Amino acid sequence: MSTVSATGGRTPRIAVIGGGLAGITASIALAESGADVTLLEARPRLGGATCSFSRDGLTVDTSQHILLGCCSAYRGLLDKLGMAGHAPMQDRFDVTVLAPGADGQPRKARLRRNALPGPLHMLAALGRYPFLSLTERMSVSRPALAMRRVNPADPATDRQRFGDWLAAHGQTERSRRLLWDLFSVSSLNIAGDDASLALAAVVVKTGLLGKNNAADIGVPALPLGELHGDAAATLLGKLGARVSLGAKVSAIEPQDGGGYLVRLADEDLTVDAVVLAVPHEKAAPLMPPGALPGQTVAAWAGLGASPIVNVHVIYDRPVMDLPFVAAVDSPVQWVFDRTRISGLSASKHGASKHGRPGHQYLAISLSAADQYADTPVARLQELFVPALAELFPAARDANVAEFFVTRERRATFRQAPGTAALRPPAATQRPGLVLAGAWTDTGWPDTMEGAVRSGLAAAVELRRTVLKPTSPIGERQ
């Protein structure tokens, strides 16, 4: 692939600030386009919000992540990283939903799609969903049909609350809590009723009403640090890009003759172009004056933040026999078996290499977790150990060997009505300065897919303005 640079024949130097999925994606695409790329990441590792750490010999992801079949750009990145095989997809959307039962036995539903084309693929499963009355089940088709006419790109759509819209289409409080929340709370990280209708429409139209495999779930089989950060560092090295870790950028200063001075603690960097791929609250103070009109940058504060808390419980024996389940009528939302991925699973000789033979490691993922963000660990243990026992009878006789909590207080922006207008596109008014990040105007929720799409959009913009491409960057890289 050849490029004609806008830098007088010299290879354009580009600084990508922020080593999350957006920055990683932009760096790869730009390095592949022939740019001289330096990726600057403040932390000692790549991967941003998708990261892992070691704890007593276990590899712990700060938060369980999943992907969906419709995440084409993110899956394209995994392909590029050589990691697609480590994020296996379900053969069909298949979610077991548990609820505590009055007789002490959990109630159980299985939402498994069939092979019919979307949106018919979910009808049979929803028709049998036992947590709703027959009338409630029959009314689910009303919003499903009406959603086809909702335009997520219409600003009026983004001014509405998803809950109000569902209620106006016949969805009772129970239908919203026991069915719709299953999909919207985890994908939008905000209490179901409070989500922007525009973002909820993207989820519902793409995931539930689109192709029949669009909502099939993929669960990483490797710790996120390996799946993204380590693999990206390797690929970027092969592409000739520099990765600078522990490199916190303190300012981006436009230069008189064009280009930018990127200020770092140790040494400054002079570049032709910059991709700023950091969260909105970190991006705002780095934006040079005049990069965007008027109060645009100040308004980003309105995007806010929404927390995700993960509760990690290690039992002295197996208590859950599925890779993951969802829960309703319970403080538990989604539970994942992390025994193997954390390195806890038994070796072929029957003994755990970490001295916890036969133990099972579960992680409860709690989205829209405002009420738990500052709750003491002991209180969370009092709440969630009995809640798990209500869902998994085997847990009642099991001992909790370890209990710990990870909290991401600014996990995503707060995906409420009115946020679409605050999300900026990649291009700014300053030549060679572009924005990326899952919070920018991708049209997608703040997800891995959104982050990758934003990185691609940033790279496309710089290829158009700085690199003058001879071949386009595709959505699947």
Ligand SMILES: Cc1cc2nc3c(=O)[nH]c(=O)nc-3n(C[C@H](O)[C@H](O)[C@H](O)COP(=O)(O)OP(=O)(O)OC[C@H]3O[C@@H](n4cnc5c(N)ncnc54)[C@H](O)[C@@H]3O)c2cc1C
């Ligand atoms: C707990 C949790 C659970 C989630 N679950 C899912 C899920 O299941 N599925 C899904 O699709 N998405 C999920 N998401 C969302 C997804 O992780 C994010 O949307 C995505 O990873 C954001 O990527 P990003 O590159 O835009 O930003 P980030 O990952 O935030 O990366 C930004 C990077 O910029 C760096 N940085 C900041 N300031 C500077 C500076 N001054 N100089 C240099 N570097 C700087 C930061 O250190 C960071 O590494 C989850 C997020 C969280 C937090």
